[in-house]
Amino acid sequence: xxxxxxxxxxxxxxxxxxxxxxxxxxxxxxxxxxxxxxxxxxxxxxxxxxxxxxxxxxxxxxxxxxxxxxxxxxxxxxxxxxxxxxxxxxxxxxxxxxxxxxxxxxxxxxxxxxxxxxxxxxxxxxxxxxxxxxxxxxxxxxxxxxxxxxxxxxxxxxxxxxxxxxxxxxxxxxxxxxxxxxxxxxxxxxxxxxxxxxxxxxxxxxxxxxxxxxxxxxxxxxxxxxxxxxxxxxxxxxxxxxxxxxxxxxxxxxxxxxxxxxxxxxxxxxxxxxxxxxxxxxxxxxxxxxxxxxxxxxxxxxxxxxxxxxxxxxxxxxxxxxxxxxxxxxxxxxxxxxxxxxxxxxxxxxxxxxxxxxxxxxxxxxxxxxxxxxxxxxxxxxxxxxxxxxxxxxxxxxxxxxxxxxxxxxxxxxxxxxxxxxxxxxxxxxxxxxxxxxxxxxxxxxxxxxxxxxxxxxxxxxxxxxxxxxxxxxxxxxxxxxxxxxxxxxxxxxxxxxxxxxxxxxxxxxxxxxxxxxxxxxxxxxxxxxxxxxxx
Amino acid sequence: xxxxxxxxxxxxxxxxxxxxxxxxxxxxxxxxxxxxxxxxxxxxxxxxxxxxxxxxxxxxxxxxxxxxxxxxxxxxxxxxxxxxxxxxxxxxxxxxxxxxxxxxxxxxxxxxxxxxxxxxxxxxxxxxxxxxxxxxxxxxxxxxxxxxx
Numbered sequence: 016x017x018x019x020x021x022x023x024x025x026x027x028x029x030x031x032x033x034x035x036x037x038x039x040x041x042x043x044x045x046x047x048x049x050x051x052x053x054x055x056x057x058x059x060x061x062x063x064x065x066x067x068x069x070x071x072x073x074x075x076x077x078x079x080x081x082x083x084x085x086x087x088x089x090x091x092x093x094x095x096x097x098x099x100x101x102x103x104x105x106x107x108x109x110x111x112x113x114x115x116x117x118x119x120x121x122x123x124x125x126x127x128x129x130x131x132x133x134x135x136x137x138x139x140x141x142x143x144x145x146x147x148x149x150x151x152x153x154x155x156x157x158x159x160x161x162x163x164x165x166x167x168x169x170x171x172x173x174x175x176x177x178x179x180x181x182x183x184x185x186x187x188x189x190x191x192x193x194x195x196x197x198x199x200x201x202x203x204x205x206x207x208x209x210x211x212x213x214x215x216x217x218x219x220x221x222x223x224x225x226x227x228x229x230x231x232x233x234x235x236x237x238x239x240x241x242x243x244x245x246x247x248x249x250x251x252x253x254x255x256x257x258x259x260x261x262x263x264x265x266x267x268x269x270x271x272x273x274x275x276x277x278x279x280x281x282x283x284x285x286x287x288x289x290x291x292x293x294x295x296x297x298x299x300x301x302x303x304x305x306x307x308x309x310x311x312x313x314x315x316x317x318x319x320x321x322x323x324x325x326x327x328x329x330x331x332x333x334x335x336x337x338x339x340x341x342x343x344x345x346x347x348x349x350x351x352x353x354x355x356x357x358x359x360x361x362x363x364x365x366x367x368x369x370x371x372x373x374x375x376x377x378x379x380x381x382x383x384x385x386x387x388x389x390x391x392x393x394x395x396x397x398x399x400x401x402x403x404x405x406x407x408x409x410x411x412x413x414x415x416x417x418x419x420x421x422x423x424x425x426x427x428x429x430x431x432x433x434x435x436x437x438x439x440x441x442x443x444x445x446x447x448x449x450x451x452x453x454x455x456x457x458x459x460x461x462x463x464x465x466x467x468x469x470x471x472x473x474x475x476x477x478x479x480x481x482x483x484x485x486x487x488x489x490x491x492x493x494x495x496x497x498x499x500x501x502x503x504x505x506x507x508x509x510x511x512x513x514x515x516x517x518x519x520x521x522x523x524x525x526x527x528x529x530x531x532x533x534x535x536x537x538x539x540x541x542x543x544x545x546x547x548x549x550x551x
Numbered sequence: 552x553x554x555x556x557x558x559x560x561x562x563x564x565x566x567x568x569x570x571x572x573x574x575x576x577x578x579x580x581x582x583x584x585x586x587x588x589x590x591x592x593x594x595x596x597x598x599x600x601x602x603x604x605x606x607x608x609x610x611x612x613x614x615x616x617x618x619x620x621x622x623x624x625x626x627x628x629x630x631x632x633x634x635x636x637x638x639x640x641x642x643x644x645x646x647x648x649x650x651x652x653x654x655x656x657x658x659x660x661x662x663x664x665x666x667x668x669x670x671x672x673x674x675x676x677x678x679x680x681x682x683x684x685x686x687x688x689x690x691x692x693x694x695x696x697x698x699x700x
Contacts, residue, residue, distance in 0.1 A: 101615075101616040121605075121607075121613035121614075121615050121619065122607050122608075122613050123613075321616055322616075357616070358644075359643075359644055360617055360643055360644025360645075361616045361617035361644075363617075363643035363644060364617045364618065364643060365617075378642070378643050380644065381641050381644055381645060381646040381647065382644045382646075383661045384604070384646075384661070438661055439661055439662070439663065440663045443600070443601050443604055443663055444600050444601070444604075446604030446605075447599060447600055447601065447602075447603045447604040479604065481604050481605050482604070482605075482613075483615075484613075484615025484616055485615060485616050486616075487605075487615065487616075487617050487619070487644060488644055492646070492661045492662075
């Protein structure tokens with residue numbers, strides 16, 4: 016039953032390659048942390064805004080997570096609050112597409128969502144880390160039920176079009192084999208005293224013991240086809256009951272196959288701070304959060320309001336906006352203070368009298384390209400045929416992710432999975448396509464992992480964030496250089512105007528960045544309002 | 552500065568590209584991503600695969616809460632330098648496509664770079680299509696002489 020196994024001789028070069036691979040991942044995480052991608056939420060509990068000046072007012076631009084959380088707190092603190100929102104729904108990028116929805120992207124391409132009842136995709140944010148305490152506190156306060164978001168599924172696939180003949184491997188196979196071979200090499204080096212003075216004799220024994228445990232090595236410190244490794248990577252025949260219940264061990268892929276596949280790159284993903292389980296999703300779609308905010312704040316939100324001019328003077332802020340149902344119309348809103356959450360690519364085009372520092376900051380931040388494609392199939396073949404219940408398959412093909420529904424397991428009807436979640440060059444290429452072309456490409460690529468795709472496909476919908484009329488991009492992609500030069504200016508209150516949103520945070524692309532930036536901004540606005548008198 | 556690993560991508564046949572586009576491996580690659588595979592002299596291909604995502608297939612731009620400027624009939628295109636500088640350095644949320652001279656300035660997995668030849672080609676393309684008929688043209692060397700990010 017055993018395949019030929021690699022020769023057990025561990026070379027120093029192999030070891031260095033292994034360690035180098037790990038170091039690369041660590042270096043990437045350091046880089047991501049410095050870019051703010053992996054930062055921690057500074058949320059420290061509900062904001063306390065005591066002593067709002069009687070009659071003081073705040074105009075909030077944008078009813079996404081930042082605008083809504085700010086509106087709720089300011090209203091509760093006694094401020095007169097008005098919110099202007101371009102869309103005809105609350106939420107902004109916090110958004111869910113379901114059957115019956117219609118979406119027209121920039122360029123005029125309209126899609127009708129044909130999903131079955133209870134099926135949906137979240138084109139924007141779709142997972143909530145357990146340490147995003149600000150957002151989670153609003154879910155709790157607003158009574159939004161949560162369920163687990165499956166970040167790691169050991170039975171989902173890792174796939175490279177250039178490895179293993181293009182055949183996907185299960186996550187558990189790659190993880191066990193990679194870990195097993197690293198342990199084997201390190202154990203060999205340890206036994207040969209190659210680690211020199213770095214480990215004492217006592218530590219050496221502990222290290223060997225831990226490597227055997229961590230890597231599923233046999234009593235000779237080898238990673239091999241046997242019961243121990245199969246208990247990690249899976250069996251050739253799984254253990255069962257009765258006659259024929261005896262398990263058969265599987266054979267690991269070879270060390271060089273595992274290394275050259277580069278599939279180990281996916282293993283560290285869930286080690287990143289913002290991907291560590293537990294993660295959550297709202298039951299029924301991410302927009303359940305903003306729908307709850309919207310119900311709470313209904314009297315103060317004006318929808319279909321396109322801001323065209325923002326002007327402050329010594330006494331307040333005036334905003335001109337167009338009723339999007341009456342093109343060319345000009346309406347005016349005014350308040351003592353303004354919290355502006357409009358995404359920067361749009362805000363950069365709106366006339367606004369702020370200082371040069373803030374104006375430069377607003378124009379300095381590019382927005383990331385990103386595309387998601389939702390695909391509805393006639394049945395849950397990923398569950399029925401492949402025992403994949405939720406979680407994510409990663410591939411080097413342009414679709415990048417296939418994410419399976421984390422709910423409704425064993426549901427008998429049609430079901431939707433996320434057939435593409437793309438950043439970078441491929442996202443730009445997908446954005447340049449028509450929605451129908453994006454869906455076709457997602458089917459082409461996905462078929463290479465799931466051959467059932469074409470036979471079971473029902474309908475799909477594709478969202479390219481640079482074609483989104485209300486953001487013109489997915490999220491702020493701060494460069495370290497722009498961050499150094501402009502971030503503090505973007506945070507600073509300019510006269511009577513403060514900015515908030517994921518772009519005013521080190522949690523770019525996360526709802527928690529929007530929440531914590533909004534709470535920080537209104538805290539400082541409140542200080543000003545109480546310090547100098549709102550109607551000074 | 553071009554860190555692309557040149558290799559065959561089966562996907563690109565589907566996309567109709569001649570050669571390689573480096574995409575993030577498993578969406579998690581810290582290497583920069585360059586569109587080296589787009590033929591250097593094909594402004595049309597660069598436009599169709601990158602620019603038209605926002606500026607639209609006929610250069611007509613689009614209007615929502617904000618707008619993507621039309622390239623068709625846009626008098627600002629009189630200056631190839633202006634167009635090239637915008638492509639290289641970005642503007643108002645538009646990413647910078649110029650090869651970066653400073654290491655680590657952008658989140659690499661989100662970035663796309665064009666060579667100076669590609670920038671020249673796409674600048675010349677947009678200035679001679681969509682009803683535009685500007686005569687002057689840019690060369691890769693001229694683009695190389697402009698400020699890059």
